[in-house]
Each structure stands twice: as C-alpha cells, then as structure tokens.
C-alpha cells in the first residue's frame with residue numbers, strides 16, 4: 595500500500611516508517627500540515643496516518659480537508675494522550691480509527707491491515723456537487739448518469755475535482771494533465787474543457803466547470 599505518514603517528530607516518523615516499509619508498504623512522510631495537503635493534492639494514497647498536533651496547524655483541519663476531497667481513503671489518527679478531548683468528534687470529522695501514543699508497532703500494523711481491508715471493500719470515489727469520479731474503475735458520473743470519458747478528459751476532470759472551488763490556471767492544468775513542454779499559448783485546455791462541458795452540462799443549469807475570467811477554471815465545491 596501507499597501510505598502517507600504525517601508526523602513532525604523525526605524519531606516517531608522513522609520508527610513507524612521503517613516498520614511499515616519492512617511490512618512491504620511504500621511510506622511517504624511529511625512533517626507539516628502544509629506539506630501534507632500539498633502532496634495529497636497531487637498523489638494518491640491507500641492510507642493516511644495523521645498526527646494531530648503539527649507545527650503549522652491543527653491536524654483536525656488536515657483531516658477535514660483530506661476528507662473533503664477524498665471520501666474513501668482510510669485515515670488513522672495517531673495522537674498523544676490528552677490531545678483528543680472528544681473521540682467522537684474525531685470520528686465525525688472523518689477519521690476511521692485512532693491510536694494513542696506511545697504506539698506499539700504490532701498494534702499499529704494491525705490497525706493498518708484492518709483499515710486497508712476496509713478501504714479495499716469500497717471504491718475510491720471523489721465527489722463534488724453532482725459529479726463523482728471512481729478512480730479505480732475510471733467511471734465518471736454526473737447527475738447519477740455514467741459518462742464515458744477518454745483518459746485525458748478524465749485526468750482533466752480529476753485534477754479540477756481534486757481542488758474543488760480552487761481556480762486553476764491554464765498553465766497549472768497544462769503542466770499537470772499534459773505534462774511539461776506544452777506551450778502556454780496553446781488553447782488545448784479550453785478545447786478539452788469544452789469537450790467535458792458538452793458531455794456533463796445540463797442546458798438549464800450553470801456549467802459544472804466555471805470559467806474565471808483572466809484566471810482559469812474551477813469546479814464548484
């Protein structure tokens with residue numbers, strides 16, 4: 595599994611990371627909330643391990659943000675005793691499980707296996723408004739209707755939907771969806787947004803992809 599480990603204490607991070615790596619997982623470690631949201635926006639993970647007290651912010655915010663853009667990825671909160679005052683609150687925010695430090699590795703490994711089994715049973719879906727994308731099956735659904743999208747259109751829609759409400763410039767979209775080397779003067783992004791609108795939009799409703807003049811595009815959150 596690809597595991598994102600969000601932990602600012604080096605000692606704990608290396609203990610957890612080396613243990614999980616030995617169990618055959620690929621672990622990516624970040625130490626701050628900002629880094630966590632940065633990597634989560636551009637990569638996919640099968641599981642997130644989240645420390646609740648981070649140097650640049652509250653892990654609850656990270657939890658809420660990750661959950662808002664990925665409803666399915668299992669998230670295990672790992673926290674020091676006394677940092678959680680309301681466990682129910684944590685689960686309500688979208689955590690699947692939590693562990694209290696100091697963590698025994700055997701217990702952590704068991705929770706990771708349990709969360710992974712649970713995660714495999716559900717499909718990985720991202721949703722915004724009336725749109726849903728199933729990342730595993732590559733099926734897009736709009737207003738409950740399955741829409742067949744070629745891979746580039748799917749990638750473009752996925753990128754926009756992973757940043758709901760955020761304006762993405764044509765250059766950002768080009769770099770991410772087409773890769774570097776495309777000329778920024780190219781209107782290919784506009785052309786593909788047009789393809790998506792033709793397939794997804796309803797005549798009586800605003801477009802699912804909004805044009806922000808002079809800036810770029812966004813999907814409504």
Ligand code: CA
Pocket residue numbers: 601602603645646647648
């Ligand atoms: Ca911490």
